[in-house]
Amino acid sequence: MNDQVFQTLKNLPNPLDQSQCVLHKYELLICGGYEQRECYSYHTLKNEYKFICEYPSDVILMGHCVVKLADNNKNSNQLSLLSFGGYKASRHTLVMKYVSVWGNISNKLDKLNNYNQWVPFTDNHNHPIIIGRESDNHCGVRAVIGGSSNHLLFITYYRAKISLFDLNTFQFIKHDKLPTDNDIWYHCFVPKLENGQGQEMMKTNKQNNQMLLFCKHTGLSIEYDEDNNTFQFYQLPVCDDIAPFYAYAYVCINDIIIFFGGNGWIGSVFSKSVHKYSIREKNGRHLKTPYPAHYLIVLQY
Template sequence: TVIKSLYYLLDLLIIGKKRHTLVMKYISVWSNILDTTNKPNELSNYNEWVPFTDNHNQPIIIGRNENYNYEGLRAVIGGINNHLLFITYLPKDISVFDLNKFQFIKHDNLPSYNSIQFHCFVLNSENGQVQETMKTNKQNYQMLLFKERTGLSIEYNEDSNTFQFHKLPVCDSIAPFSYYAYVNFYDTILFFGGWNSRYGTNAVSKLVHKYSIRENKWMTFENILPSPLYSCVAILNKEDSYIHIIGGRDDKYASLLNHIKIKIRVFDPSVLVMILDTYKVYKICVKLPFYFNIEVPFFVFEHSLKITKKLNSCFQSFVEKSSISSILHHQKRS
């Protein structure tokens, strides 16, 4: 979850299953800022997970109590000063954590058919278009949640600290699934793949679904993903209109180290075209530290050799710092 950003720096927050909360000052490996000579103090200890602390440097654990399971939670940032963390998690809960006061200010129950875990949870991007109005009037913030047969529009009023919930339709072809990747842009949410283990067939999807927030309608794309996929992450680069799908598992439940790049073309709010780039597969074997004693293939799907050469250069830098080892270690256990 992004808390704060400078032109070269993001503050990231992670909430773990076993009651731990970590933050990272992240700088892109593609940036020349990594040469920290004569750079400001905020560049110290970058790209490292450290405990989340308050203004007195005391560790803060974002968790209601030791019995709560935060595995598969989803969270977004909102509020008049982007200081409120909205968390949705098992069994059917939503909470608001004030990042300035370092405490929960609201708990509520979600009117869901399903348990809330490994779901879709986004802040309506159209909220950003009225941000200045919100700063003066504190209008409602709208969030959307999807998990299997459950679809919810969640409205939060910052003045009264209250929620309102409204049910949304879910199309039949995505209703059995969760564990999908998703991105939110304009008035659209895109869903990639998914897994329906709860319904006994253990099917893994290769479909892409589009939900239009404004029209409250669904659309299905059948020939976008090259293979079935779930438990992956999707990120939209708004500068070049590419969606990057990272990692995941296939229909044999094997962990993947994939990078799939999809071009998005939006001709107007009602017309969306997705193009899977012609890709080449590059296999890079990474010698992991002593605790694995194996070589792991690292697959990268890219549309140009030039970009891949740059990736190889940065990848080597990662290996030298052992950063990639921790990433692979985390992915191996997940």
């Protein structure tokens, strides 16, 4: 990997730490950061930012997670986002109906339709829903969408727990323990994609979902049987270079997960490296050492 692989882009209007990002067509939606409520759209072709909104003033962001909710209309210009997480008393659960800020939608229309603003996540009776039990610590939580109708929210969180929330019934339907002695937070958690590409989670049959998780020396392949409501966990190898770290940025592209940086926690050691993990070959390797990085962005497709 040579230096030309890395391109310097325009700086954010305000620096953000522990941000969550979602890709939408040519936009990268950047949703808040550690105790920072600003949200921006970065246009990948124009190399420019536009302000979207702020999280409500009573929301304290601390290791939150943002996922793209399923939309049956693939051609829709509207995108639904779910934001949740935080440390116990500071947890929030909000949704946003996003319409591109690069289009011609007026601010007045945005407000009338609750577009481009975070509002409470509610059930069918308009009652606010907070995802998480009172005892759950969702600081550094990660989640993916799956299920036969893309109606299930798979949540992995501190210390080493996995829970399953049904977005149709607004209820938890499963809680389990991950087979690791690591604390699991600020980790990598991605769906195993159909045919190595696209956005649909791989299903070994109609009702089985597959996911991958990495944190420090823990690597797991996770399968969920929707018919029987059961998890199966399989150990995956983790390359020595990345095993001491967590809180890395990551992106899943087809069959490859790319890890950027990481935090070693003990002694405040931060990784400067980029690593590549092949899902098909079940191995990883060091790619590059470009810059110090920790608590970076997670990109959701």
